[in-house]
Structures are given as C-alpha cells and as structure tokens.
Amino acid sequence: ETGVTQTPRHLVMGMTNKKSLKCEQHLGHNAMYWYKQSAKKPLELMFVYSLEERVENNSVPSRFSPECPNSSHLFLHLHTLQPEDSALYLCASSLTSGQVQYFGPGTRLTVT
C-alpha cells in the first residue's frame, strides 16, 4: 500500500465511449503524474502536475485530457480512444516535482 489509489482497476470501453480514470494520494504530496505502460514497452510519462498546475504534457493526443482539481486528486478523461490506447495507466505522486515518486496500482484499460 503506497498511499496512492486508482479507480477503476480494470476498464473496458468502446471507441465511442467517454470514461474517466481517477487517482487519489493520501501522502500530502504536491506533484502528480500520469504514465502509460503498453505491453512490452517502457513506461511513458504523459502528464505532470505541480501544485495543481500542468507543467508537462509529453505530446499526448487530445483524446486524453487530464484534470487536477486539487493536490490530492488527479483525473484522466478519455474519449474516442483507439485500440492501441489499451494499456496500463499508472498514477504517481511525489512531495515536489522531481523527487521520489510513489505509484498507484494502475488501471488496466482495454479499448474495443
């Protein structure tokens, strides 16, 4: 138990659906991250938030839309995804940006 929770743990969605992934951290951290891990590929950093402000967007398609309403919560809104977006989506937090990151268990997303 790392203090970072993610819901749902598994999600199956069609290409026309809209869904959201949720991440919550109970560590008092000020930075939060979204990563994507596709099968047999390294983790890819998607977004970084520091003090609720987006500080990094790594050329992620607009069908992925992050939201950070406060320093404890991070969302990833999904719409019109493609089958190649199927992956494990991981959330992490750190005390401040650039420090040791603590990861949640991930959401396994399947796009049909």
Added chain:
Amino acid sequence: DAKTTQPTSMDCAEGRAANLPCNHSTISGNEYVYWYRQIHSQGPQYIIHGLKNNETNEMASLIITEDRKSSTLILPHATLRDTAVYYCIVKEDSSASKIIFGSGTRLSIRP
C-alpha cells in the same frame, strides 16, 4: 538525462543475495542513481537512491563505484516476492528532471 545499461534478465536462488548491475558511464556530477522495481501488473515501487556514497535501507543496498560509472543493487536475502523488473535510473534531483524508465532487468528468484 544519462542513459543506463542493465542486463535483460537474471536469476537468483531464494535466500541468496541478488546483485543487479547497472552501467551509467555518462552520468553527470549532479545526477543521482535511483532504483525502482515493478512486480507483475503492479505500479513501480521505489527502492533506494544515492549520489556517490553507498546507501542501505530496509529493502536493499546500493553500491556506487568511485568513478560513479556503474552501480550495483543488492537484495541481501532474496525471496520469491522479489521477482520483478528492476529499473536503474539516473536523474538530477530537480523539479525539471524526469524519471525515464528503460527496459530494466527481469529478476527471477527460484525456490
């Protein structure tokens, strides 16, 4: 950020020390060596990090060579639960520096 080189896979007998090497020959003076691991289908877990001195915590020891071009993560008494992919990462300890995960070393602990 500097790149690292790790063996693709290793195995170790349960109860023995697991020594995982990492080469980072282009590391710069202000970059730390970090180790994370990822157990199958879970999120990565932070293990340890260091700059130039050897470090030890309840999970592992980190040995960094004097020239800082390589390091070894030591799990002193490996258990089956230590089976995972281990990532060696070098990064600055600054807000602008990102963790870049490579392919890591797949460590298998055999009974």
